[in-house]
Amino acid sequence: MTAPTPVNTREGLPYPITVDQLIADVGDDISKGDRLFAYKFWYIVEMANSPDDNDSAETTKKSVRESIEFFESPFEGKLHCWNVEVGMEIASPNQTVCQIVRPCNHDIVYGGLCTMCGKEVDEAEQLAIGGANLAISHTDLNLKISRKAASDIGHDIKKRLRNDKKLVLVVDLDQTVIHCGVDPTIGEWKRDPTNPNYETLKDVRIFSLEEEPIVPFMYMGPKPPLRKCWYYVKIRPGLKEFFAKIAPFYEMHIYTMATRAYALEIAKIIDPDHSLFGDRILSRDENGSMTQKSLERLFPSDQSMVVIIDDRGDVWNWSPNLIKVTPYNFFVGVGDINSNFLPKQQSTMLQMGRRSRTKVKESDDLLTDIIDTEKILKEKIDEEVKRQEEELSHQEGPRNEEKQSTETKEEWTKKLEYSASLEVQQKNRPLATLQEHLQNQKLLIDDDDELFHLKDTLVRIHSTFYDKLEESPNNDAMVDIKYILPDMEKKVFDGCHFVFSGLIPLNTDVQKADIVIWTNKFGGTTEIDIDENTTHVVTKTPGTYKARLAKSYNPKIEVVHPDWIFESLSSWKRVDEAPYRLIVDQPVSPEDVEQFKEKLERLRREREVQHTAKDEEEYDEFAEDSKPPNPADLFANGDSWLNDEDEEIPSDEDDDDENENKSETTSEIRGNKRAVPEDGDDAAATKKPHVVDAEDEVSDSDSDMDEELLNMLDS
Incomplete structure (x- = not known):
């Protein structure tokens, strides 16, 4: 027997609603669409005044009406129990009203068919009840499972990992473990022993892919011929040793925003025997989003044992499970060829990582040229995208009404941007442009040591996780990577207050x-200007005004090169400032110093003034909140007191003589005040519908109460 499935109220009902009648009985067989219960709600209608009504200046009057509707079952089964009763008010969606035992919960669905019972499954139904709508397969979007099935799978994965004493490592590709370019200059230099970059290009791997040409949006005609594109791949230094060190401690998955064909080619290079990743490769083709990554895509129910390594934090919304790495920029000026599918980033000195200091042969002019080259490349890509969009918009492709494209406009635009980026890089040859600056000197230098630090950090994380698990075997819910990582990170820059000078673009x-969010994760804080709390000014040159002011104002403030930041972030410890x-x-x-002190x-x-004002405001708010609730809030305890008959509410006020005849209760309500019931009547005043006697209703109508009611309903 399957477990009962809760039936929840859906979006779009006229909340609040009140249960009026339970139609089905416990034990009844229910079909999809059967009425489960009736509910009532109230609404306002406007009606024209009678022509004979000369006493009213208003042309319309408002009336409160009651309506009855039925709540239908979203699926078939046997009614197990009710979670509501007659008279109960339901104020919002997603409230459980009953539970139904279904003949099959359709927990696993493939291609729209339940793998358990073989029935066709309504996708809308699954979404409404939280059924099989989660994709967890690396390769197949047709396979969907329910949250319960995902929870069961997650539990089995956790049990297996703990038995093997492993964690999960989700690995990004581009600029994390490899760098890839399509500039034909790379191939030419690789074949030329006289080129100064020849030695560093010896281990560059080459592969080609058949790329689909971009056709007009919604094009339904025959596919144009494929075109070949050559890719040049540089493996990040130390990757082989990195994998050898962490493989015993982690089960690894590839998660990339590149195409699946591209990801498989890279996997052949970094994992030729499939011993590291196997088939655990997720690309943008199966991701479900063109711009964001999510751990829930692979691990929908439990991410407590998952660590991410990626050069981009924004695509993960800076997940607490993320270890952001310094981008690997071997082919300078090229960037990430798959970044068109990611949020836009500005090119800055900080994106160069430690390259800006450790490469002593590179001049400041060259660094500027590298950044300028990337900017120019992006501008040309934008121009190419506009040109191709305009060209394709004038092409009338064949249409086939029987065929429908599943590609969205956004997906088509992203593919167009990707195609344009490849063409621009191939035509403009950014590496050749940069090499001209150095003449016969080496442009491509390969002394990146990010993975050397990262492998030790990952081993420490693994040890910390399992040490905590042994310490708290009965409270393993708190042993979670999303707690462990931040706790380890925040110790690095604890007590550090940064000011970045000449590194973050104006406006x-x-x-x-990114650099500020990154350092904040590691315990630091950043301000725009120097103040009494500043401990470090981070700058590439000591000649900036902020650097000079810092040393003049407080000689204890450290003025350091950005490499100190990157070295500390990479090693997960605050390194000595002296070398930087x-x-x-x-x-x-x-x-200037005196003026600065006066400003501070x-x-x-x-x-202090703002703080004092804020304290007073908070006190006033507290005092206001401490007051007893306004009895005139007619909906504070629901609107079940409304009567069953239409009640006409005149727009104008009644005269004073009529008001003198009001009942005691009505008089207490007048003037936005409502009598507080005696202790014994308190529960009754807030419980169940209260029906007003029809005779009292006619004689005791109150214009003040009516007006208050209309105001409440109109709002």
């Missing part, structure tokens, strides 16, 4: 910059 929200300290030779004038003092006083 940028500093708190949304910048010498400030030109302090600001004493007058002025800001401090303003903050």
Whole structure:
């Protein structure tokens, strides 16, 4: 016998509703669409006044009406129990009203058919009841499972991993473990022993893919011939040793925003014997989103044992399970060829990582050229996208009414941007442009050591997880990567207050910059300007005004190169500032320092005033909240007091003589005040529908109460 399935109220009902009659009995066989219960609700209608009604200046009057509707069963089965009773008010959706034992819960569905009973499954029905609508397969979107099935699978995975004493590692590809480009210059240099970059290109791997040409949106004609595109792949230094070190501790999955064909080719290079990833490869073709990644896509019920490594934090919404790595930029000026499917990023010095300091042969001009080259490349990609869009929009492709394209406009646009980015890189040859700056010097330098630090960090995370599990065997719910990682990270920059100078573009929200979010995860805080709390000014050059002011204002403030940040982030420990300290030779004038101190003092006083005002405001709000509730809020305890008959509510007020004849209860309501019931009557005042006697209703109508009711309903 299957477990009962809860039936919840859906969106779109005229809430609040009141259960009026339970139609089905416990034990009844229910078909999909059968009426389960009747409910009533109230609404307002406007009616024209009678022409003979000369006493009213209004042309319309409002009336409260009651209506009855029926709640139908979303699926078939046997009614197991009721979770509501007659007279109960339901104020919002997703409230359980009853439970039904279904003949089959359709927990696993493939291609629209239940794998258990063979019946065709209504996708809308599954969405409504939380049925088989979760895709967890790496390769097949046709396979859907219910949340219960996902929970069972998640429990089995957790049990298996703990028995093997492993965790899960989700691995990004581009700029995390490899760097890929399509610039034909790479192939030419690789074949030329006289080129200064020849040695660093010896281990570059090459493969080709048949790319589909972009056709007009909703094009239904025959497919144009495929075109071949060559890819050049550089493996991040130390990757082989990295995998060898962590493989005993982690079950690894590939998660990339590249195509599946691309991901499979990269997997052949980094995992030739399929011993590391097997078939655990998820690409954008199966992801379900063109711009975001989500752990729920692979592990919908439990992510407590999952660690992510990726060079982009924004695509994960900075998940607490994420370890952001410094982007691997071997083919300088090229960037990530699959970044068109990700949120846009600005090219900055910080994206160069430690390259901006450790490559002593590279001049400041070259670094600027690299960033400028990436910007120019992006601009040309945008121009190419516009050109191709305009060209394709004028092409009239054949139409076939019997065939329908499942591709959305967004998907088509992203593919167009990707195609344009490949064409622009192939035509503009950014590497050749940058090499001209260095003449016969080496442009491509390969001394990245990110994975050297990362493998040790991952082993520490694994040890911490299982140590905590042994310490708390009966409270394993708290042994979770989303708690362990932040706890380890925040110790790195605890107590550090940063100011970035000359590194974050102007007119940028500093708190949304990647480097700021990243350092915040590791316990640091960042401000736009120097203040009494500043501990570090991070800059590429000590000549910036903020760097000079910092040293003049407080000599204890460290002025450091960004490499200190990256080295600390990579090693997960606050490294010594000495090797990264910048010498400030030109302090600001004493007058500037005094003006700065006066400004700080002025800001401090303003903050005190604002803090005092905020405290007073919070006290006033507390005092207001502490007052007894306004009895005139006619809906505070539901609207079940409304009578069963239509009640006409005049727009104008009644005269004073009529008001003198009101009942005691009505008089207490008048003037936005309502009598507080005696202790014994308190429960009765807030419980179940209250039907007003029809005779009292006619004689005791109150214009103040009516007007208050209309105001409540209109709002």
